[in-house]
Amino acid sequence: MLPCPLPVFKGKNCRFDSCPSHESPPSSLLPSLLSELGVWTALLFSVESRLQKGQLLSLVPSQLAAFCCFSENQELKIMSGKPILHYFNGRGRMESVRWLLAAAGVEFEEKILKSAEDFENLVKGGNLMYQQVPMVEIDGLNLVQTRAILKYIAAKYNLYGKDLKEKALIDMYVEGMRDLNEMIMHYPLCYPGEEEKNLNFILERATERFFPVYEKALKSHGKNYLVGNQMSWADIQLFEAILMVEELKSDILSAFPKLQEFKARISKLPRIQKFLQPGSQRKPPMDDQAVEEATKIFNLEKGLYVKHKGVILADF
Ligand SMILES: N[C@@H](CCC(=O)N[C@@H](CS)C(=O)NCC(=O)O)C(=O)O
Structure with missing residues (x-):
């Protein structure tokens, strides 16, 4: 070879x-x-x-x-080298892509959108199927839609289970964590005065709805990883979710011993350790400056969340 x-x-x-x-x-x-x-x-x-x-x-x-x-x-x-990630300089929807590539040991480049003009130019380039990012150039494709991107990477790098049933399980775990992830991603954009209400809602969902599922799974099969006996996209998504929720409440895992063990175990994997090091391509939590930047680039102020009896249907 x-x-x-x-x-x-x-x-x-x-x-x-x-x-x-x-x-x-x-x-x-x-x-x-x-x-x-x-x-x-x-x-x-x-x-x-x-x-x-x-x-x-x-x-x-x-x-x-x-x-x-x-x-x-x-x-x-x-074929011309590393995948290229097109996004602004923040976590947003791209962070899970960064995590998954890092866990797969794949080096990547980033083309950072710094202004609304950069974004407009990218749209004009015609490679964004829905005039939206994230977009990842990989294997000659211009991949858009976060889940499609993640799925492609997971499948390509053997992080997507060994058969249809494992894939379905991974999908179910990942979708739960993506729901949680979406809430956390939108949290810095919440209306002034609604911060505490939103924070409490996210923490309640994490501890009552999502984390118990993964705790139970790890406990019942007694294995190191969520699905099968090898690392999958679900584990990386879970690890990312745990770190994000801990940033909101540091002792959030206190009632979840299996998740604590899981976190300790995954943190020790060399690729994960590397991505956790300062100076890696991992992005910090969204601060006011990053929110302002995203707001300008994506023109977030132009609309309100479309709500239907409290459920967000779309955001502009
Ligand atoms: N469903 C899409 C949503 C993508 C999306 O909303 N992207 C935002 C940036 S995070 C965007 O490009 N907004 C500009 C627009 O929609 O015009 C995905 O998951 O990738």
Whole structure:
């Protein structure tokens, strides 16, 4: 097995000669493919320096094809490095994506939107399906819709269970935590004077509705992770949720011994430890400045939450 020379292939399952997310092109297309790959020549020679003499030739064409994949319309796409995250410089909807990539050991770049103009330009670029971010460039795709992005990453990096039933369980756990996450994300945007009411509501939901589910699951099967016996997207989402709720109330886990153990265990995983270190791409909680920035970029002041008997249907 050859070592993977490209950052994009450094995922958990990456094998330079059988990268899971790539389809080899038909051999009839190899001549055009090879000319498209001119840009990679220098890179390949640097790869060669890591291989034994003559091995480069044996890379062509089969392994060379691993540098490429095809979009749905069979347009050739050259793989070009790390995923690129398009968002503003705050947690918001992108933070779970950052967490999941970090847990999968995938390096990523961020294109930070600093102003409403940056956002407008991105919209004008035509790559945002719904004129909204988060958007993640990965494997030649412009992925939007937070759940779709997370699902793609979870599936790609083996964090999405081993069968349909495990996937369904992961989905159910994740959806609960996303509900909690949404409330916490919107908390800094609540109306002046409604902070305490909102905070109490979030803490009540966390302790009465969501955390008991995960406590019970961990207790009943006695395993280290929520689903199966290996880390999944659900564990990362839970870990992120625990940290976020603790930021609102530091002793929130006092009645949840299994969640305390879970948190201690997950914190020790090297990739998680790395992401928790200062200076990582993890974003701090939203402070007033970040709220103001998001408000300007996304024009949040232009509307009110649309409520129907107290349930938020949409926000603008
Ligand atoms: N359902 C979408 C919602 C995306 C969304 O509301 N994004 C906000 C920023 S966090 C946005 O782009 N707002 C600008 C707009 O809707 O025009 C998702 O989960 O990604």
